[in-house]
Amino acid sequence: MTDERHKGGASLTDLRKLRNQMPGWVLIILALAVAAVIVSRVTQLIILLTAAAVIAYILNSVIASIERLGIKRSVAVILLFVFSAAFVVAADLIFIPNINLDVMNFYAKLPEFSHQIQDALLSIAQSNAEKYPIIESSIMKLVDIVFGPDGFLERSLNASEIIMQAPPLIMALILVPFFVFFLLKDWPGMMKRMMGWVPPSYVETIISVIEEINILVGKYLRGLAADCFAVGALASAGLWLIGINSPIALGILSGVANIIPYFGPVVGCTASSLVALMQYRSFDPLLNVVALYLVIKLMDDLVIQPLLIGKGVHLHPMILVITLIVGEKLFGIMGMILGVPVVTAAQKTVGILLEHHRDKLRRESTESFIRTRPVQTPARPI
Amino acid sequence: MITQIVRRYFTWTLDTTRESHLQTLSKGPLFKGMGKKLLRKLLIDLVEKKYTAGDIIFHEGEIGKAVYVILEGSVKIVKESNPENKTLHVLGPGSQFGELALIGQTSRFATAVAEQDSLLLIMYKSYFDDLLRRNNAISTGILLNLAEILSDYIHRNQPE
Numbered sequence: 353m354t355d356e357r358h359k360g361g362a363s364l365t366d367l368r369k370l371r372n373q374m375p376g377w378v379l380i381i382l383a384l385a386v387a388a389v390i391v392s393r394v395t396q397l398i399i400l401l402t403a404a405a406v407i408a409y410i411l412n413s414v415i416a417s418i419e420r421l422g423i424k425r426s427v428a429v430i431l432l433f434v435f436s437a438a439f440v441v442a443a444d445l446i447f448i449p450n451i452n453l454d455v456m457n458f459y460a461k462l463p464e465f466s467h468q469i470q471d472a473l474l475s476i477a478q479s480n481a482e483k484y485p486i487i488e489s490s491i492m493k494l495v496d497i498v499f500g501p502d503g504f505l506e507r508s509l510n511a512s513e514i515i516m517q518a519p520p521l522i523m524a525l526i527l528v529p530f531f532v533f534f535l536l537k538d539w540p541g542m543m544k545r546m547m548g549w550v551p552p553s554y555v556e557t558i559i560s561v562i563e564e565i566n567i568l569v570g571k572y573l574r575g576l577a578a579d580c581f582a583v584g585a586l587a588s589a590g591l592w593l594i595g596i597n598s599p600i601a602l603g604i605l606s607g608v609a610n611i612i613p614y615f616g617p618v619v620g621c622t623a624s625s626l627v628a629l630m631q632y633r634s635f636d637p638l639l640n641v642v643a644l645y646l647v648i649k650l651m652d653d654l655v656i657q658p659l660l661i662g663k664g665v666h667l668h669p670m671i672l673v674i675t676l677i678v679g680e681k682l683f684g685i686m687g688m689i690l691g692v693p694v695v696t697a698a699q700k701t702v703g704i705l706l707e708h709h710r711d712k713l714r715r716e717s718t719e720s721f722i723r724t725r726p727v728q729t730p731a732r733p734i
Numbered sequence: 735m736i737t738q739i740v741r742r743y744f745t746w747t748l749d750t751t752r753e754s755h756l757q758t759l760s761k762g763p764l765f766k767g768m769g770k771k772l773l774r775k776l777l778i779d780l781v782e783k784k785y786t787a788g789d790i791i792f793h794e795g796e797i798g799k800a801v802y803v804i805l806e807g808s809v810k811i812v813k814e815s816n817p818e819n820k821t822l823h824v825l826g827p828g829s830q831f832g833e834l835a836l837i838g839q840t841s842r843f844a845t846a847v848a849e850q851d852s853l854l855l856i857m858y859k860s861y862f863d864d865l866l867r868r869n870n871a872i873s874t875g876i877l878l879n880l881a882e883i884l885s886d887y888i889h890r891n892q893p894e
Contacts, residue, residue: 422740423748553793563860563864
């Protein structure tokens, strides 16, 4: 019977033996690979959950300050949600009509803007046609891709595509607050249950991982917000100084885009360059805009980021770029934004676990040394 | 003012378990003289873990990375290297142990075992270091109390 089972396939005992023979890290890599496959299948849900976790993390400080008054966590969460709902309704009544008006105006003026940009690009192409024919052909191609009959602009404004994107948006508007509510309310309970599963000898290591990640994520989010504000303010001031239209709007865009490392400044610079092109219909101000963004990027890398985000959240530039590319492939823009803190936290966790492993080995070797050491009587009292 | 109204008329909104843990915490020498708000912050931020009777919390000789405060139950401190496994102390609610971990990476000088089913509050060193960096009132209070505990210990163990 046993032999037959051996011929037919691995028995449970064989699998147990295999598990005992396999080093721990192989099991960890296998588990991570399975997790990656599952995650890649439900990306939409993971994105929503991650967004909810980030929002819950930020709101947790508000909940903690209400709790410090002695109030139950569940009551604090309900209070926060009631006040937030009231704020959203008030904002909807007061601000949304104005925003709607602006958006309607923008839509009404969009064809005019697009013609202006096209004219500007075509006039640049014509003026450079003799000297630099390659520039002319490139600009003509760009105009065709963006403003052509089946171009990017036409497709983006296509109502059916916007409607196609609406269901995930509506789902997000319902699901994210739902997840945020339960994450905020039940987080301490979840932590208690998780801590209950941790064997006593691993408690200090697990808590150290949680604490380090908590400190790291907090530092990263606070630093990122301050960094984006600083970059946005610098871009606004710089664009205003070199005389580009709408410096505040472009500064806000540059600040928000700055959340994504490396690609963010490119987005801000491209938008400002387009506005400069439309405004002056010449390449000269583009140099100023590019120089401004280069200076801002240098200041950001050398002064602002080390001061605000610090060295605690540091990834090697190569790992950073790989993280951004993999994050974008798996989860789109959210992957690019959240990839950095997730990988940094993973890096820190691995470091702490390795340190725990080293401590354990050191302790075991000391104990075995004490056990095997022959008992020596000191020659004289020490 | 609002807090007083809430405490008087909306008692159902109050976290009674946390308030009783707060009373326990305020009795301990490590948190002596600290305000209720600060102690509530600790109870909110720190991790709690239940141990069943007989669970070993940490072993003698391990590198200490956290301080433990007993919220419920009791813990005995045992010298494992002693051939008779001598019990040094039995600690109750409000007491702390492993406090030297906050100062530096020192080895635990004894083993801690849960004598009864116990609920412990665990403060990890990096949390304390973060409070110190931010110059938080909690870290100053804990440091002063820790200095007092150590000086008491030195006085008690000085030869006559």
